Amino acid sequence: MSETWRAVPGYEGLYEVSDHGRVRSVARKIQQRNGHLLTVQSRAISQHDGGPRNGSHRRTRLFRDGHGRTVWVHRLVLEAFVGPAPEGTECCHNDGNPANNHLINLRWDTRQENALDVVRAGEHHMASKTHCKNGHEFTPENTTYIGPRRWRHCRACNRARTAASRRKRAGASTTKD
Known part of the structure; x- marks a missing residue:
């Protein structure tokens, strides 16, 4: 050329x-x-x-x-x-x-x-990166993309955080009664 x-x-x-x-x-x-x-x-x-x-x-x-x-x-x-x-x-x-x-x-x-x-x-x-900071693999089933920059998040970690938050709220509501 x-x-x-x-x-x-x-x-x-x-x-x-x-x-x-x-x-x-x-x-x-x-x-x-x-x-x-x-x-x-x-x-x-x-x-x-x-x-x-x-x-x-x-x-x-x-x-x-x-x-x-x-x-x-x-x-x-x-x-x-x-x-x-x-x-x-x-x-x-x-x-x-x-x-x-x-x-x-x-x-x-x-x-x-x-x-x-x-x-x-x-x-x-x-x-x-192939795994999140907690060792979960980034697969299509275990990955979600959040925000305008499309950041990758681990669904297993999100589920664990949500469950912990619910347990904490449930424990807080029972102690108030």
Whole structure:
């Protein structure tokens, strides 16, 4: 599959991004302060991991008018090939791999869908749990989903809590008489 390049929005004539998630500078001539023209060759721009808070999300640094700015590569790809992010959306990786910045792996979607991608990919720390804290297995028969975030709860533990609460209330009502 051939690689397609587009200008980085806001950096037209300076940088391009490909549908494979690579970034390069554009060959150009720059007027120096002493009046001489400097020829800048096109070259690949290095990318780095996002650090401890952002995992494998790739970032790079772009310069314009002597000022540098760190940008996320996945955003550059979507902005160049799809357009700006619609209101209330963020960049999502379809396969859950934040280092895969191919255009076919990216989409604009809501924060909630982005979080669900982690669960669907089996990467969420709670989704990988097979048993509740009391040792009951999370099976379809023993699992209920509660609340807007669809949290998983153990039915056996819920039954035990309900029974204990009823016993406590029954004991409290008999001691009052």
